[in-house]
Amino acid sequence: MNVSEAIRAKRSIRQFTDQPVPTAAVRAILDAGRRAQSSKNTQPWAFVVVRDRAALQALADCGPFAKHLAGAAVAVALLSPDPAERWSIPFDVGQAAAYMQLAAWELGIGSCLAAIYEMDKARAILGIPAGKGEATREWPARSRGDSRAPLRPYFYAALSFGYPAPGTAHAPRRGGRRALAEIVRWDKW
Amino acid sequence: MNVSEAIRAKRSIRQFTDQPVPTAAVRAILDAGRRAQSSKNTQPWAFVVVRDRAALQALADCGPFAKHLAGAAVAVALLSPDPAERWSIPFDVGQAAAYMQLAAWELGIGSCLAAIYEMDKARAILGIPAGKGEATREWPARSRGDSRAPLRPYFYAALSFGYPAPGTAHAPRRGGRRALAEIVRWDKW
Numbered sequence: 001m002n003v004s005e006a007i008r009a010k011r012s013i014r015q016f017t018d019q020p021v022p023t024a025a026v027r028a029i030l031d032a033g034r035r036a037q038s039s040k041n042t043q044p045w046a047f048v049v050v051r052d053r054a055a056l057q058a059l060a061d062c063g064p065f066a067k068h069l070a071g072a073a074v075a076v077a078l079l080s081p082d083p084a085e086r087w088s089i090p091f092d093v094g095q096a097a098a099y100m101q102l103a104a105w106e107l108g109i110g111s112c113l114a115a116i117y118e119m120d121k122a123r124a125i126l127g128i129p130a131g132k133g134e135a136t137r138e139w140p141a142r143s144r145g146d147s148r149a150p151l152r153p154y155f156y157a158a159l160s161f162g163y164p165a166p167g168t169a170h171a172p173r174r175g176g177r178r179a180l181a182e183i184v185r186w187d188k189w
Numbered sequence: 190m191n192v193s194e195a196i197r198a199k200r201s202i203r204q205f206t207d208q209p210v211p212t213a214a215v216r217a218i219l220d221a222g223r224r225a226q227s228s229k230n231t232q233p234w235a236f237v238v239v240r241d242r243a244a245l246q247a248l249a250d251c252g253p254f255a256k257h258l259a260g261a262a263v264a265v266a267l268l269s270p271d272p273a274e275r276w277s278i279p280f281d282v283g284q285a286a287a288y289m290q291l292a293a294w295e296l297g298i299g300s301c302l303a304a305i306y307e308m309d310k311a312r313a314i315l316g317i318p319a320g321k322g323e324a325t326r327e328w329p330a331r332s333r334g335d336s337r338a339p340l341r342p343y344f345y346a347a348l349s350f351g352y353p354a355p356g357t358a359h360a361p362r363r364g365g366r367r368a369l370a371e372i373v374r375w376d377k378w
Contacts (some may be wrong), residue, residue, distance in 0.1 A: 001191055001192060002191055002192070002295060003190060003191070003192055003195045003221075003291050003292055003294070003295040004221065004292055006192045007221045007224050007225075007253045007288050007291070007292060008224065011316060012226060014351065022327060025231060027369065028193065030369055032193065032196045032371055034366050034367070034369055034373075035196050035353040035361075035366055036287065037201060037290075037302065039302075039304065039364070041366075042190060043366060043367055043372070044263060046373070046374070047373045047374075048373075048374045048375075048376075048377070049373065049374070049375045049376065050376065051375075051376060054378070062271060075280040082347055083276035083279075083280075084273065084276070085265060087273070087279040088279070088304065089279075090272075090274075090276040090277070090278075090279040090280040090283065091279040091280065091282060091283035091286070091346070092283060092285045093280060093283070094279065094281060094282070094283025095283045095284065096256075097280070097284065098225065098283070098287040099196050099287060099291075100286040101191050101226075101242055102196070102288075103192055103193055103196060103292070104191060104193070105259075106191060107274060108256075110290045113228075115228065115277070116216055119302060120193055124378075126377060126378050127377045127378045128378040134361065138221035154280065154350070156276055157276075157280070168374035177223055177230075177231070177232060178232055178318065180216065180219055180220060180221070180223055181236060183232070183236060184219050184223075184235070184236045184237075184238060185235070185236075185237045185238070186237075186238045186240075187237075187238065187239065187241060187244075188237070188315060188316045189237055189312075189315050189316045189317040189318075
């Protein structure tokens with residue numbers, strides 16, 4: 001599947017079959033996210049793979065738009081330093097998420113982004129140290145093998161993955177996005 | 190070019206040939222960004238295509254990491270509401286940027302992200318109303334055809350596009366990203 005076709009055809013999938021996603025496919029998806037570019041190559045992300053059904057169901061209760069996590073074959077928690085620290089952090093995590101979702105689509109695997117509203121509850125489910133603080137600033141250093149104090153990553157988004165339930169992977173409806181003429185200006189605002 | 194190959198091989202290109210990028214290719218790139226998903230489908234973005242050499246050179250002086258804009262065949266200014274308003278805004282713009290850069294790569298066109306540090310200066314170059322304020326909150330409504338007061342979009346990033354200068358589009362070096370084992374945890378933090 002070429003890039004433009006994947007971008008054209010991909011849609012959010014919120015209902016999945018019971019078919020497990022092979023570990024090799026999960027690794028391929030993670031690897032796509034790993035390869036994303038980032039500001040000064042800081043790679044301000046970490047991923048927790050969630051396969052336990054009880055954990056998925058608990059995460060699904062961490063926000064009004066996270067319900068689809070309950071039925072995912074596997075989910076990936078997207079962790080980063082405080083996204084409010086600078087715009088490039090969520091921007092970069094967004095790029096990594098886009099790579100993962102496109103790579104999954106090419107493998108026939110659907111996905112959907114879930115916003116995590118109840119961060120401390122979600123952190124507790126995955127055993128992530130709770131609280132906010134300066135420790136998150138050490139993310140890149142620690143990820144490079146530094147043995148400083150444990151990180152307390154921010155956990156505000158997760159991706160559901162799984163094989164699309166029948167009838168859910170059809171082509172996107174027309175009109176789902178604004179037309180180019182509405183969002184593009186040429187040469188001047 | 191399939192998705193996984195594009196993700197694996199794509200690298201940031203900061204030097205370009207003099208070859209113009211055809212308008213059809215620019216439109217294909219913009220269309221890839223347009224198709225990106227976003228929080229509640231808000232599509233919190235607008236794009237200004239910059240082809241004028243003087244404007245590109247002026248934008249290149251709007252930040253220490255924007256120099257490559259000066260030599261781009263074309264640039265796309267990424268505009269959004271205030272990225273500090275909520276994490277999903279820069280996250281979504283990051284997804285749209287990733288789509289554009291991957292779509293470009295498939296067309297043989299290189300790209301690089303530029304951070305715009307001097308926002309008001311950059312806005313003036315493109316004729317974007319300066320200042321911050323509540324108007325940016327009206328972005329989605331206005332983009333849907335609402336005729337309320339003009340927007341004053343935030344302009345904090347741009348993409349350079351162009352055909353890669355000889356020797357710049359080789360495969361990414363090994364070790365440019367952390368290994369999966371460094372950034373992934375399975376089932377628990």
